[in-house]
Amino acid sequence: MTSEYQDRPTPEQIRRAPKVLLHDHLDGGLRPATVVDLALETGYDGLPKSDPAELGRWFREAADSGSLELYLETFAHTCAVMQTRDALFRVAAECAEDLAEDGVVYAEVRYAPEQHLTRGLTLEQVVEAVNEGFREGERRAREKGLRIRVGALLTAMRHAARALEIAELANSYRDHGVVGFDIAGAEAGYPPTRHLDAFEYLKRENNHFTIHAGEAFGLPSIWQALQWCGADRLGHGVRIIDDIEVADDGSVTLGRLASYVRDKRIPLELCPTSNLQTGAARSYAEHPIGLLRRLQFRATVNTDNRLMSGASMSDEFEHLVSTFHYTLDDMQWFTVNAMKSAFIPFDERLAMINDVIKPGYAELKSEWLFRQMASASPLTRWSHVEGG
Structure with missing residues (x-):
């Protein structure tokens, strides 16, 4: 056991590892x-x-x-x-199935109801079709011996004017499959502050919301999302790196906004492959997730749009394992971060961490250790048994 990176998980282990996904768009994850x-x-x-x-x-x-x-x-x-009930049902059911096949045990999948009305569906009919599809996908996963729970995030488009209406819709279905609210769309020219009435409403209702911020526009959008709107999480948030200075000697200085985000444990819904596609990062090696993980930000790993990125959660982790030499411990760290940041009740999050995530990683680590011991020489095996 002399290789420096021998404890890196294999692709098969990465796929089997329990994973948590907080940032995934339903209309960005269809099967071709x-x-x-x-x-x-x-x-x-x-x-x-x-x-x-x-x-x-x-x-x-x-x-x-x-x-x-x-x-x-x-x-x-x-x-x-995706403009009929049957189409929405099918896409949602397949989404849950595909995520479960990839080892995802909990997911929050977002979509904008207002974008599915051209064939006469009401907003309520859209939500109900998607919710029923997610339940069907969960059922199909169980039949295969897989476990997944999917919650919906209702998204308002930041260039439109229906945010309050969608926020009210999210609140009315909050005990029926919808776990929170989001705004999405092009950041430049459409700040989240245009929708303050929606965020004020959600805060009065003690409801959860995330905001796409810090992807294309930078630090001002992060500051507005947090200080003016009160977001619970940052959708992407990758540009927080602009407020972190790394000196030639490797020392790191955090600006006040970056310090606030880290100190307040504000979750970052990081999407590495998508960030490369949209120009928010130039390569996996240069992606801020490596530094943010080292600095102990509440970083999470996400897919954003599985169809457009041609990527699954396993693919995202494979890139990170290859680039940063992450281990199963690192994968567990990201996964627990995500589960802590989910929009379901605390006791349910805790149960997922203690009953599903930690046991799943413990089993994988035991398998890895067994294989390493089996392939080692008798002397090496004895030294490990005796504690060296």
């Missing part, structure tokens, strides 16, 4: 084959490719633009095929 099927069923003829494999590649290539605005254009196609 489902997009093709739904386009045929609904008569949508705007897809750039009709073959599922080619369409999947097109989404990834279109998203690799380095621009958040261009990245967001890809959603016109997925939203176009």
Whole structure:
């Protein structure tokens, strides 16, 4: 057992490890084959490719633009095929299934109800179709011996004017599958402060909300999300790195906003692959998550849009393990961070940590140790038994 990185988890271990996902868009995670099927069923003829494999590649290539605005254009196609109850139900059920297959045990999946009304559905019908789909996906996962719980986040579009209406909708379904609220869309020119009435309403109702901030626009959007709006979490928040100075000698100085975010344990919903696509980071090695983890920020790992990024939670962790030489302990740290930051009651979060996450990682670590001991020489095995 002499290799410096011999305790790095294998891809199979990463897939089996219990994972928690806080930032995933329903309309950004469709199976390419489902997009093709739904386009045929609904008569949508705007897809750039009709073959599922080619369409999947097109989404990834279109998203690799380095621009958040261009990245967001890809959603016109997925939203176009998600305009009926059956389509929403199918997409939500498959989302839960796919996440469970990838080892995700808890997920908060967000979507904007206002973007699914072109064929006559009401906001309430959209929410109910998605909730029913998530429950169906959970049921299918259980039949396969897998465990997952999915909560919905209702998103308002920051360039529109329906935030208060969507916040009220989220509050009315808060005990029926919806766990919180979000705003999304292009940050530049559309600050979260345009929707203060929605955030004030949610605070009066003691409800949870996250805000997309610190992805494309930087520190001002983070400050506004926290100090003016009172966000519980930061959607992305990767640009907090702009308030952290690393000297040539490796010493680190935190600005006041970065210190506040760390000291208050404000969760950062970091999405490494998506951040590379939109230009918020240039490479995995340069992604701020490495420094933020070392500085003990409340960092979490997320997918953002699995279709556009061509990435799963396992893929995200594989990149981080390869880049930063993370171990199962690091993966557990990120996962517990995410579960602590979820929008479900404290006792339910604690039960997930103690009954699902920690035992899952303990089992994987035991398997790893057993394999290492089995492959070691008799003398090495004896030294480990005797404590060296």
